[in-house]
Amino acid sequence: MKKITVAMAGNPNSGKTSIFNMLTGAHQHVGNYPGVTVEKKEGRCKYKGYEITVVDLPGTYSLSAYSIEELVARNFIIDEKPDVVVDIVDSSNIERNLYLASQLIEVDAPLVLAFNMSDIARRRGLVFDIEQLSRLLEAAIVPTVGNKGKGKTELLDAIVATAEQGRPKRAHKVNYGQEIEEELGKIETVVADKENLSQRYNPRWLAIKLLETDGDITSKVQSKEVLDTVGASADHIKSIFGDEPEIIMADRRYGFISGACQETIKSTVELRHSTSDTIDAIVTNRLLGLPIFLILMYLVFQLTFSAGAYPMGWLERFFGWAAHTITGLWPAGSENWLKSLLTDGVIGGVGGVIVFLPNILLLFLAIAILEDSGYMARAAFIMDNTMHKIGLHGKSFIPMLIGFGCSLPAIMGTRILENRRNRLTTIMVIPLMSCGARLTIYALIIPAFFGENWRGPMLWLIYLIGIVLAVTCAKVLRVTVFRGETTPFVMELPPYRVPTLKSVCIHMWQRGWMYLRKAGTIILALSILLWAAMRYPRPGADGLPGLNPEQARQKQLEHSVIGRIGRVIEPALKPLGFDWKIGTALIGATAAKEVFVSQLAIVYAVGSTDEQSQSLREKLQDNYTPLTGFCIMLFCLISTPCVATVAMTRQETHSWLWALFQFGSLTALAYIITLVVYQVGSALVG
């Protein structure tokens, strides 16, 4: 079967995703472009004896090198030379959208234009002379309505026809005017003569990019002569026009576009005040904007965690039942490593992975609705003033908020951030947002050490410390590790649209599957590793007789790798007011934060924590001071993200380095802060 590779380009909000879904349905694969955290979506379909691979490029306004997304899109088109480039054009906003097309024409891409949302354009009274426009732009044009699935066969026909024609030689290109064309000619000659790059790129295109002082191309040029020529040309143009070359050139491209549009597009109706304007007047209102945003965020949080609690409960019950069934295969009371591996290691691990699936699906349901409806862009702006002060993007607020529920969906949720530095910074500080699992630790400790009136404020204080630290760390990271200017804020406000069920479902399904396949496997492996460390080596059987089950478990834990590590690190924990028992529980808590409580119960041999947490609290009161209690909470709040978080960070940043950096620096931070608090606290108390 013959193969065709199609790259899909288009402005953000041009309905690119809906066309991609229309062509490929559920046959999609989400990955990343090599070396960068930009998502790469690929899909497949068969048509007329061709196997068509569709690559969804990031949404961009042009092929400049302003952002990593633009660079990725551009490199794909130039280096991979796809057989066809489909440019999705929002036909209700044609001139701005054709700017990208004018650049695709410049790189000689075999082009098909999908005039998407043609129904909206018609309603706005726009009439296109498609044949004439197609002749002027030398590209097939197909009207589509992506979210209604209209224009699919026509688009596929155009793709196949364009692929069969091969690379076009174009007669019409943007003419930059005599002065600029002269300079381009000079640069082109020097480039073709002196520069190795001209073997990979078309010399005229190189000349254009160099004159525009394109950062990426300029940095690749080695010949000094070329750079000198470019510099002289740029100065010359500046002296004639009194403006930078890139502005004049952009202007000429718009000239080219409006030239083509003038005769081929007729507007029969005057633009009226649209529904979008009315919604915006309310949603971005000075007084109402923030409350509306906060209410919506509250709903997102509730949907993710409160509604998610039901399926989570069913899954937990299912895994409980599975563990029970497997236990039943062995005679009651017998000890067997395989039984333990299956029930505690595998089922515990798999269950631990899958119970988060509802949260992740629901969060991405909410995000998909917010994004597809157009509200996300507004939300970003509403929070931007505040988030900007700590060097983050307005959209960072959403994953950080989700972090109060669980770090896993939160870290995955940072995918809504386009800027890499913003995204990494947000991922790094998310574990400081005190997650739901940590609440079980506070619920144990606070009533044990603090009187009725102090419990509320204490809990509030812990959460507040987390938020303050997250803000501080974000700020510090942005001026150190992730230094670099914040991308100046320019963002399009897309018109509001009703999200389609299909696109929302595909989005949810992709995220869920990605979580299970990628993060899930690492989480599972790490969980089993921890399970083994908690169980082995085992004490000899002769040490155990005469002990009750609680004491036997205590002995086993003491004897295990984790118990031993707990002992070994005790000297290091002493200055924090912790003994080896707390140390052991803390290490166990890396499996999942709530494990801290059950581990502590085991080292104190008090049995199950559910009914007897009162007795565990008494043990704690006997052994520790309230100051130590507070320090435990502080340490658990800041330190050591759980293995699932580490795995997720590894997955989302594509680097163990960042995952270990997060793990290490948060643990170090926890150590230092707890140390200071304990030492100062002890000195004050006497």
Next chain:
Amino acid sequence: MQEKQSKPLSTVKAGETVKLVSINAGQGLNSRLASMGLVPNVEITVVNNDHPGPFVISVRDSKMMLGRGIAHKIMVV
């Protein structure tokens, strides 16, 4: 002459329509703004200029939000 009358976009009131004269935002951002439709002589309508709050403009049938810093660097008449 025109240069002298020009003022930053950030000073334009909501509802007014102005014409872009120049952008002094540095190479990368110049191209980005141009690709979003902001080139000399284009008409810009300010939709929202409340303090605090988003600075929203309408250009070529699309609405955009700008940071105030950027709005300050765009000169209009």
